[in-house]
Amino acid sequence: MVCLRLNRSGTMQCMASDAAARLASAPQRDPDYTEIYPASGWAALKLGELWRYRELLLFLTWREIKVRYKQTAIGAGWALIQPLFTMLIFTLFFGRLAKMPSEGVPYSVFSLTALVPWIFFANGLTLSSNSLVGNANLIGKVYFPRLLIPISSVLSGFVDFVLAFILLALFCMYEGVRVHGAIVWLPVFLLLATVACLGVGLWFSALNVEYRDVRYIIPFLTQLWLFATPVVYPASLLGGRWRSVYGLNPMVSVVEGFRWAVLGTARPEGGMLAFSAVTAVVLLVSGAFYFRRMEQNFADIV
C-alpha cells in the first residue's frame, strides 16, 4: 500500500491547497485533532489550549519553586534576606543620611512596603526573561504552549512574595502600624504587578531567544526602573499635574497602592491608576501576541 503523492508544484499551489484544507476542516472540534500549518505572521492566542495545559503549568511552577533553593545553605531564607537587607541599606542612606520624607511612617516600613512588591516584580521579570533560553532543550524536544514557561517563572515568585509579605507584617506589628480597611485592595495591586511583570516578561523572553542582548539589558533596566518607581521616595514628591502621567509606569500604582493598603497613606488617585491599568494590560496583550508570533520559530533559533 503506497500512499505517496509527491507534490512537485511548488509553493504557490501549496498555499492555495492550504487555504482549501483550512476551509474543509473548519468544523472539526476534536481535541485530539491537530492541524499543522506554516508560520503565519500574527498567530491567535489560543487561550483554550493554554487552559488544557493548566496541569503542566502547575507542574512547571512547582518545579521552578522546588529547584530554586536546592542545595543552598539557607534555602528560602534568601526570599527574606533580599528585601530585609535592601531595606536596611535604603533606610541608612535614604532615610537617615538623605532625610527622605516618608509620609509620616517610619522610613524602614515605608521602604519595605514598596520593596515587597518591587522585588516580586523585578525577580519575576528577570526569571521570565531568561526562562525560554534556560529551557532551550525542552523547547527543541517537546511541544507544549511555550507561554507556560514565562508564566510559570512569574507564578513561582508568589512563594517568595508570601514569605517577604510575612516579614513585612512582622515589621508593621513591631512598628505599631494599624491594620487598615484598605488592605482588602491588596490583591488588586498584586494582580496589577503580576500583569505588568508578565507583560514585560513576555516581550523580553521572546526577544531574548533571538537577541541575547536582553540578558545584559535586564539588570540595567531593573535598576533604572527601581528609581523610576517611588520605592525609596514618596510619589508625592512629584507635582500633582504629572502624577497621572507618572502612572504610565504601572509599578507606581502598585507601590502607592501597597502603601495605601498596608500603611494607610494617601489613596492613589484614579487617573494614575487608570493609566497604570491600561499600560499593564497593553503590555500583557501585546506581549502575548508578540510571543505567539515569535513562538513559531523558537525551536529553530533558540
Add this chain to the structure above:
Amino acid sequence: MSNIAIHCEGLGKQYRLGAASQHRYKALRDVLAGAATAPFRAAAALARGERVRKEKPAPFWALRDVSFDIEHGEIVGVIGRNGAGKSTLLKILSKITTPTTGYARIHGRVGSLLEVGSGFHPELTGRDNIYMNGAILGMTRREIERKFDEIVAFAEVEKFVDTPVKRYSSGMYLRLAFAVAAHLEPEILFVDEVLAVGDAAFQKKCLGKMNEVSRQGRTIIFVSHNMTALRNLCTRAIWLADGKVVEDGEAGAVVADYLQRNSSSRLETVWDDPGTAPGNDRVRLHSVRVIPKSVDEAGQITVSSPIQLEFCYWNLVPDAVLHISIFLYSLEEVCIFNVGSEAAPRPRGLIRHTCEIPGNLLNDGCYYLRLLIVRDLSTPIFTHNNVAAFEVRDLPRAGAWYGKWQGAVRPNLKWATEVIGAESSLVRS
C-alpha cells in the same frame, strides 16, 4: 471517520544558512549596524550602477514537498542518512517547529519520544521527575499516579526514587527517562533514535516495549538507523534523501533498496595493465574478487553465505618463494582474522590464490581486506591496506530481539542436548 491517522501534503522546511547558522542568535548591535549602514551601501551600489539587492543567506531545504498518508495502526519506519530530513519531519509533525510550506493533519492523541530525558531536571528526585516529565509528555497527574509503580519497576530504580537524578548513573537516568515515555498511551507515537543510546540489554527492552505497543494497534512513526529493528517492527518504510521522499512502501523492500544504494562494498577490482597496476618490480596486483556463494533475495551477502576470495597477481621474478597473507578487519578496525596461503617457488606470470570464508562464521557488519604478498616466508614485498570491502547482512529473525548480535564472529556451533539423569537424580542419594 476515515482511517487516516496522519495526512501530510507538500511539507517543506527551509532553514537559512550562512550568516544565520554561524551565529546561532543575532546580536542587536549587528542588526542596528546593518540597518544604519544599509542606505550607504545601497547608495554606493547605485553609484556603481548595480541593482540594489538585499544580501540574503542561502536558503536550505531540510524537507521538500513531502506528502504521505498513514493509516491508524501502521508502523512506519523513516530511513535516510544523517541530514536527510528525518528528524525535521518528526519535529514538524510533533509541532516543535512549523513547516515553511504544506500542511499536515493528525487525527489522534500524539506522543513523541524525540529524546529521552529532555524534560529531566538534575536537581529533582526520580519521583519528581517522573511527574514532571509525564506532564511534559502530556500525561495527566492521575494517569501518572496510576502508572507510577509500573514506571519505577520498568526502570529498575526502586531504591533511588527519592534521590536527585543528578546522582544517578547514566544508565539509570536513561532507563527512567525511557520508562516514563514508554508508559505514555498515545494513539500516535513518534520515536526518534531512542535506540541509539544505552547498552544491549536496554535496547532489547526498548524494542520489546515498542513491539508491545505496536501490537496494541497504535500508530508509530519510527526513525532509526537500526535496519534489523526497522525491518522487523515496521510494516512500511519511507526513505528520505535530501529532504525528499525517495521511496515509500513495504519496509523490507525499501530497506533493501536503501542499503543497496548506500553500500560501500568493493567486491571486485581488476587492473588490466601490468605497467600501472599497484605493485613494484617484483609483483604487480592484477585483480581481487569477493564472490558470495549464496545471497538473499535482495542479492546481499548474509551471515550464512560462504564467501570465496580470489587474488591474482603478476610475479615478475622467476622462482621467487611467495605466499599471500590476508587480514580481515571490521569497520571498527578490529582484526577478525589473518590467514596465509602456502609458500612455494612461483614462476614468472599470473598467479591466482583462492580461499573460502565458510558461511555462519562472520557476524553481520562491514569488513575490509588487507593484503600482503610475502617473499621467503618473512619479508613483505607488497602491501595493500584495503583491497576489497564487503558487507554481511543479518538474516530476518523471529522473536522480539532485534539488537546487534554481540561478538566478532558468529559461528553456528553444533549443539548436543540430552537428559542425562532421570527425575530421581534430583534426590540426593
